[in-house]
Amino acid sequence: MNVDVDKELLFITVIGQDKKGIVARISGLLYERNINIEDISQGVMQGYFVMTMLVDLREATADLENISHVLQQLGDEMGLRVQLQHQNIFKAMHRI
Amino acid sequence: MRFDVEEVFETASMTLYQNLDIRTTTLGINLKDCIDSDFAAFQDKVYRRVSTFGRSLLEKSRPLEVKYGVPIVNKRIAVTPVSLIMETHCTVEKYLAMAQTLDRAALDAGIDFVGGFGALAQKGLTRSDAVLIEALPEVLSATQRVCAFLNVGSTHAGLNLDAVNLLGPMLKETAQRSPNAIGCAKFVVFVNAPEDNPFMAGAYHGVGEPDATLNVGISGPGVVRSVVERIGSATSLSFRSVLSARCSRSPAPAN
Numbered sequence: 001m002n003v004d005v006d007k008e009l010l011f012i013t014v015i016g017q018d019k020k021g022i023v024a025r026i027s028g029l030l031y032e033r034n035i036n037i038e039d040i041s042q043g044v045m046q047g048y049f050v051m052t053m054l055v056d057l058r059e060a061t062a063d064l065e066n067i068s069h070v071l072q073q074l075g076d077e078m079g080l081r082v083q084l085q086h087q088n089i090f091k092a093m094h095r096i
Numbered sequence: 097m098r099f100d101v102e103e104v105f106e107t108a109s110m111t112l113y114q115n116l117d118i119r120t121t122t123l124g125i126n127l128k129d130c131i132d133s134d135f136a137a138f139q140d141k142v143y144r145r146v147s148t149f150g151r152s153l154l155e156k157s158r159p160l161e162v163k164y165g166v167p168i169v170n171k172r173i174a175v176t177p178v179s180l181i182m183e184t185h186c187t188v189e190k191y192l193a194m195a196q197t198l199d200r201a202a203l204d205a206g207i208d209f210v211g212g213f214g215a216l217a218q219k220g221l222t223r224s225d226a227v228l229i230e231a232l233p234e235v236l237s238a239t240q241r242v243c244a245f246l247n248v249g250s251t252h253a254g255l256n257l258d259a260v261n262l263l264g265p266m267l268k269e270t271a272q273r274s275p276n277a278i279g280c281a282k283f284v285v286f287v288n289a290p291e292d293n294p295f296m297a298g299a300y301h302g303v304g305e306p307d308a309t310l311n312v313g314i315s316g317p318g319v320v321r322s323v324v325e326r327i328g329s330a331t332s333l334s335f336r337s338v339l340s341a342r343c344s345r346s347p348a349p350a351n
Contacts, residue, residue: 010163011099013108041101052104064162083108085165087099094103 008057009038009087012071016080018049025078029070030055033062054087111166115322117315118161120170122211122294123153124301124309127176135185139197146173146198149308150205169315172209173202174299177245179215179224186224191231192238199239207241209282211299214245216289219253229262233269236279243282243297247289255287 014022023040030037035055042051060067068084075082110116130141150173157168175198182191195213202210213235215225225246232244246263249255263285271277284298292302294311301309327338 011104011108013104013112015105015108015112041104043101043105045102045105048105050101050105052101052108064159068162068165081112083112083165084162085108085111086163089164089166090099090104090107093107094099 007038008060010055010057011083011085011087011090012053012055013083013085014051014053014075014080015048015083016075016078019078022051022078022080025074026053026071026082029074033060033067035060035067108165113322114319115315116166116319118166118168118312119315120172120294120296120313121153121157121168122172122174122296122299122311122313123149124174124292124294124299124305124311125149125176126301126305126307127178127181127212128303131181131184133184135190135193138185139193142194143197143201146175146201146207146210147205149173150202150207153310154206170208170296171206172211172294172296172299173207174294174301175210175212176303177216177300178213179217179222179228180303182228183222183224186227188227188231188234191228192234195231195235195239195242199242202241209241209243209296209299211243211245211296212301213242214247214284214298214300216247217256217259218247218250218287218289220256221259225259226262229259229266232266232283233273233279236270236282237273243284243299245284245286245289245293245298245300247286249287251288 012026014026027037035057036059037053037055039054040051042049044050057064057067071082071084125145127142127145130138130145132138132141150171153171153173157171161168178194182194198210198213215228217225229246235242236244246259248259248263267280267283270279270283273279282297286298289298290302292305292309293299294313323338327335330338
């Protein structure tokens with residue numbers, strides 16, 4: 001995933017059981033709030049299905065609190081753990 | 097810069113499954129400029145300073161919690177050692193009133209603890225220091241969020257045995273006055289106290305510090321708790337090896 005310093009980039013991490021509609025429902029929520037998806041990756045880590053989305057919030061029509069809240073709600077509905085985190089935390093954890 | 101899915105998962109799972117959190121943010125606040133010969137005005141300035149800065153700390157903390165997806169568990173304030181600012185108001189009654197002012201300011205602002213109700217008495221006691229010690233049993237039992245400290249010695253000056261001598265009866269009285277002796281848990285006694293300390297219950301804002309200083313403590317207790325829950329029963333040696341492996345992949349515990 002390429003990280004562009006000019007953009008307001010955050011990662012959405014979805015962890016749980018793979019099922020239909022995860023990408024569709026999250027994408028729908030993001031589209032409604034004018035959030036662009038820059039990249040999507042997925043895999044199986046330590047027995048968990050993991051999907052990560054890199055999203056750009058520069059032109060978002062909702063604030064972070066709202067976006068985080070609706071993602072959590074969706075996660076609860078679908079039995080998934082959903083985490084929204086700014087890219088800087090990944091830079092700090094994984095890059096010198 | 098690229099991040100692969102393994103790296104994103106590793107970091108996200110630290111907060112989701114391993115209780116990585118910001119254990120505390122401690123805002124150090126200078127109160128020296130609040131000193132006033134009119135005690136009511138002095139209390140009012142202290143209340144405004146602590147509650148205003150406290151609210152600001154909370155307002156600034158929440159967006160950061162959301163932005164990084166990392167909870168901030170405790171919000172605390174440390175003030176200038178109170179015996180220094182109370183030099184011209186050193187009676188037990190006024191010390192108690194000042195403690196209640198700090199307690200109310202913390203409560204109203206939503207701050208968990210306010211530290212600094214103490215004295216640096218490593219070489220000797222001022223009158224203000226002695227009155228503070230006399231007031232501590234009532235202060236620690238009558239307030240909820242005020243934390244106290246006393247520095248009673250240093251490598252350079254040795255032990256201040258006059259202060260040490262006062263501590264036993266003070267602690268005993270504090271234990272008797274407060275339910276389950278909880279008042280004693282809000283008091284720290286130091287030797288070689290640092291110039292400034294953000295760690296509760298012995299936190300205070302050092303006199304060499306600027307008007308405000310923010311200290312951030314990354315989770316140690318949350319990560320340890322997660323490891324203990326995960327491994328169930330273990331010998332101390334095997335627990336140590338599991339914890340070492342976990343900590344080598346996580347930020348170092350700071351509080």
